[in-house]
Amino acid sequence: xxxxxxxxxxxxxxxWNRRWLALGVAxxxxxxxxxxxxxxxxxxxxxxxxxxxxxxxxxxxxNIDSRERKKSIQRVQETLVSSVNLEKVIRGTxxxxxxxxxxxxxxxxxxxxxxxxxxxxxxxxxxxxxxxSASNFSDAENAKLAREIVQKMIDIFxxxxxxxxxxxxxxTIKFLNEQLAKREKELQEAxxxxxxxxxxxxxxxxxxxxxxxxxEGARLELQTIDSQLIxxxxxxxxxxxxxxxxxxxxxxxxFGGGSGAGASPLAQAQGQLASARxxxxxxxxxxxxxxxxxxxxxxxxxxxxxxGGGSRSFATPNPAYSSLQSMRAEKQASVAALQARKSALxxxxxxLASKQxxxxxxxxxxDRINRDYDVLKAQYDKILGDREQIKLRDQVESETxxxxxxxxxxxxxxxxxxxxxxxxxxxxxxxAGIGGGVGGAFALGQLQTSYPTANKLEKASGxxxxxxxxxxxxxxxxxxxxxxxxxFYSGSGALVGVFALLMVVEFIQxxxxx
Amino acid sequence: xxxxxxxxxxxxxxxxxAQVYDYVPALRGDHENQAPVEILPPEAPxxxxxxxKQSKPYDGPRVIVNRDKLRxxxxxxxxxxxxxxxxxxxxxxxxxxxxAKGSAKNPPLPNGERILICSAHPNEGKTFCALNLALSIAxxxxxxxxxxxxxxxxxxxxxxLGLEGSKGFMDALADPExxxxxxxxxxxxxxxxVLPAGDQTNNDTEYLASARTEQVLNQxxxxxxxxxxxxxxxxxxxxxxxxxxxxxxxxxxxxVKADETTETALRDALSLMAACEHIQLLLNSTKFSPTGRxxxxxxxxxE
Numbered sequence: 128x129x130x131x132x133x134x135x136x137x138x139x140x141x142x143w144n145r146r147w148l149a150l151g152v153a154x155x156x157x158x159x160x161x162x163x164x165x166x167x168x169x170x171x172x173x174x175x176x177x178x179x180x181x182x183x184x185x186x187x188x189x190n191i192d193s194r195e196r197k198k199s200i201q202r203v204q205e206t207l208v209s210s211v212n213l214e215k216v217i218r219g220t221x222x223x224x225x226x227x228x229x230x231x232x233x234x235x236x237x238x239x240x241x242x243x244x245x246x247x248x249x250x251x252x253x254x255x256x257x258x259x260s261a262s263n264f265s266d267a268e269n270a271k272l273a274r275e276i277v278q279k280m281i282d283i284f285x286x287x288x289x290x291x292x293x294x295x296x297x298x299t300i301k302f303l304n305e306q307l308a309k310r311e312k313e314l315q316e317a318x319x320x321x322x323x324x325x326x327x328x329x330x331x332x333x334x335x336x337x338x339x340x341x342x343e344g345a346r347l348e349l350q351t352i353d354s355q356l357i358x359x360x361x362x363x364x365x366x367x368x369x370x371x372x373x374x375x376x377x378x379x380x381x382f383g384g385g386s387g388a389g390a391s392p393l394a395q396a397q398g399q400l401a402s403a404r405x406x407x408x409x410x411x412x413x414x415x416x417x418x419x420x421x422x423x424x425x426x427x428x429x430x431x432x433x434x435g436g437g438s439r440s441f442a443t444p445n446p447a448y449s450s451l452q453s454m455r456a457e458k459q460a461s462v463a464a465l466q467a468r469k470s471a472l473x474x475x476x477x478x479l480a481s482k483q484x485x486x487x488x489x490x491x492x493x494d495r496i497n498r499d500y501d502v503l504k505a506q507y508d509k510i511l512g513d514r515e516q517i518k519l520r521d522q523v524e525s526e527t528x529x530x531x532x533x534x535x536x537x538x539x540x541x542x543x544x545x546x547x548x549x550x551x552x553x554x555x556x557x558x559a560g561i562g563g564g565v566g567g568a569f570a571l572g573q574l575q576t577s578y579p580t581a582n583k584l585e586k587a588s589g590x591x592x593x594x595x596x597x598x599x600x601x602x603x604x605x606x607x608x609x610x611x612x613x614x615f616y617s618g619s620g621a622l623v624g625v626f627a628l629l630m631v632v633e634f635i636q637x638x639x640x641x
Numbered sequence: 642x643x644x645x646x647x648x649x650x651x652x653x654x655x656x657x658x659a660q661v662y663d664y665v666p667a668l669r670g671d672h673e674n675q676a677p678v679e680i681l682p683p684e685a686p687x688x689x690x691x692x693x694k695q696s697k698p699y700d701g702p703r704v705i706v707n708r709d710k711l712r713x714x715x716x717x718x719x720x721x722x723x724x725x726x727x728x729x730x731x732x733x734x735x736x737x738x739x740x741a742k743g744s745a746k747n748p749p750l751p752n753g754e755r756i757l758i759c760s761a762h763p764n765e766g767k768t769f770c771a772l773n774l775a776l777s778i779a780x781x782x783x784x785x786x787x788x789x790x791x792x793x794x795x796x797x798x799x800x801x802l803g804l805e806g807s808k809g810f811m812d813a814l815a816d817p818e819x820x821x822x823x824x825x826x827x828x829x830x831x832x833x834x835v836l837p838a839g840d841q842t843n844n845d846t847e848y849l850a851s852a853r854t855e856q857v858l859n860q861x862x863x864x865x866x867x868x869x870x871x872x873x874x875x876x877x878x879x880x881x882x883x884x885x886x887x888x889x890x891x892x893x894x895x896x897v898k899a900d901e902t903t904e905t906a907l908r909d910a911l912s913l914m915a916a917c918e919h920i921q922l923l924l925n926s927t928k929f930s931p932t933g934r935x936x937x938x939x940x941x942x943x944e
Contacts, residue, residue: 136929140900140928140929141900144900144928575903575904576903576904577899577900577901577902577903577904578897578899578900578902578904578907578924579899579900579927579928579929580899580924580927580930581924581927582932584897584922584924585922587904588907588911588922590895590911590920590921590922591921591922592921592922592923592924593732593733593736593737593894593921593922593923594729594730594732594733594736594923594924595729595899595923595924595925595927595930595934596726596729596730596733596766596769596770596773596923596924596925596926596927597725597726597729597926597927597928597930597936598899598926598927598928599715599726599769599926600715601713601714601715602713
């Protein structure tokens with residue numbers, strides 16, 4: 128540790144020996160540094176805060192959710208520093224004055240982009256900061272310019288947020304309208320197609336019963352008719368048998384009355400003829416003609432009966448026989464009707480069987496048409512609903528201001544430059560200068576090896592050192608030395624003095640802006 | 642430190658110095674005997690006779706060294722109070738004397754009594770060290786000292802002592818007729834004699850390299866074994882005589898000025914001094930001592 132302490136003392140000593148060099152380097156560095164600091168243009172910073180309120184009861188009702196809103200504001204925030212917007216800012220402020228070409232404009236835009244900062248605090252509090260350090264403007268102008276830039280940025284921010292959304296809505300409605308018109312047409316076509324198909328395949332469509340069902344029904348009916356027909360035919364056969372066994376007439380023996388019975392109709396008819404003639408009717412009268420024919424008929428019949436039997440019996444038609452005959456006629460008619468019905472059913476079944484083969488295809492086609500129609504209809508309904516929704520939203524937005532902008536802190540008017548921190552820089556330059564001087568002296572001491580102590584000399588040279596002699600000063604030398612020291616101290620003091628002067632100048636200059 | 646104010650030749654100062662140290666009678670008395678001393682040279686060429694002559698103490702004229710001037714320039718003042726500088730030179734001279742005389746372990750160095758004080762550059766303290774060393778050795782009881790000003794281009798010993806110039810070393814070398822003993826200035830300080838540089842020639846180095854130089858030096862030392870000869874040489878890196886002188890001496894003391902002499906300069910100077918095998922270093926003008934050496938204050942005199 129001792130060695131280290133000695134080394135430090137020797138180092139300090141060697142720097143002290145070269146104090147004039149150190150002072151010179153310090154002066155040089157300080158003057159150069161201060162010149163550079165003085166040449167840095169002042170940068171003024173203006174700041175504003177904008178509060179964006181997004182919640183609105185009505186907006187929520189019509190489904191404008193706050194997340195979506197936030198997103199759109201974020202988008203605006205991100206695009207706020209686009210070249211187009213920045214050009215607007217440049218054109219709207221004094222920056223405009225020094226622009227001659229597009230190239231310069233582009234450069235300005237780039238510079239401005241770096242100088243503008245937009246921060247979001249707590250989602251809906253925006254902080255817009257702009258700095259201005261145009262070298263061709265005075266400090267006061269720069270301060271004003273910074274403020275103008277921020278103001279312009281706020282304007283653009285608000286404007287973009289409102290109009291951007293509105294434009295979007297209008298466009299959406301237009302698109303939806305187009306879609307709706309198209310869908311409507313398609314829907315109509317589908318409807319027509321369905322009607323046409325229904326007409327074409329009338330009997331085969333659901334609702335009337337399927338073909339197979341009807342075939343089944345017809346078959347059952349046919350069976351019933353078949354059995355009825357067989358029943359009718361068998362009963363007809365029975366009747367025929369019965370009829371064959373029944374005599375058409377039955378003979379009745381005449382006992383007196385019997386002849387009378389034969390003569391009486393004749394007599395009756397003669398009586399009738401007589402009464403009619405009595406009534407003045409001539410033979411040409413139809414009644415007389417009819418009666419005469421009757422009489423003739425009765426005579427012929429009674430003459431034959433008398434000859435055939437030979438007996439004195441009288442033959443009469445059998446009533447059972449005639450009733451059987453009428454029953455048979457009835458049965459024959461019903462058999463004929465059943466047969467006709469059966470043949471009709473058979474024809475029907477044959478037709479159905481042929482249709483049954485086509486049935487699945489028709490069904491599928493019908494389903495498809497129906498489905499298409501349903502899909503189209505659903506889409507159409509949805510789009511229609513959407514359009515109405517958006518229309519409502521647009522109106523809500525434009526009439527109730529769903530986003531409210533409030534400038535909390537208007538753009539500040541900077542009084543002192545934000546950068547560079549000149550006092551700090553000046554002080555840093557001073558310290559750097561002093562450090563550089565000391566460092567330079569030390570470095571030179573290391574480069575130019577000299578011997579501050581006998582010990583070092585002995586170590587370095589390897590030769591015996593017989594002793595060391597302290598510095599002896601004559602009074603003249605002492606005076607000269609004192610004078611030199613005074614000069615050194617005043618030189619150092621002057622350095623600090625210049626620093627103090629520069630600080631004073633800096634603060635006076637600051638006071639002059641505004 | 643070896644830059645001294647020019648000699649103030651006002652008689653009043655000499656007068657006052659003489660009064661202070663009460664050497665006026667001696668000075669007066671010496672003035673009459675100065676002529677005979679200068680007649681002696683013819684015997685110088687032969688080495689043997691001087692031995693007899695020099696062995697007896699000198700009783701010729703003595704010049705007065707200006708003590709005020711010494712004090713003012715920071716030199717050791719003979720018979721003065723103990724100062725830091727005198728203490729430091731006491732330490733230094735001891736080592737030189739031991740080397741010259743030899744010790745139990747080391748035999749005496751050849752020509753060890755001839756000590757060359759040189760440095761790399763001017764203004765590093767050669768004359769200051771040489772003069773102080775000479776003054777310090779002069780106080781030795783067993784030795785007397787001869788300070789030779791070998792810096793022919795810029796002699797400064799005499800002016801530092803406040804003495805008048807006369808013939809000197811170079812004259813003795815250049816002109817065989819001149820005896821070197823006659824050039825020696827005896828001072829009122831006991832055991833302290835001075836040999837001035839003499840007139841500068843254009844061939845200083847060649848004269849120094851000649852065989853005569855060795856003869857002259859032998860005259861100075863061999864005849865008087867107690868005598869220590871100290872040469873104040875020119876800067877090694879500025880004038881060539883230094884390296885030639887190194888070949889004639891037994892010890893070289895290289896003065897290094899603290900914080901100023903650079904390593905490269907020192908190495909270069911040392912390489913030029915290679916003719917002498919015994920080279921020692923002396924650090925001059927140190928401004929601080931890490932070990933805390935502070936001579937001079939202990940005796941209570943202080944500066």
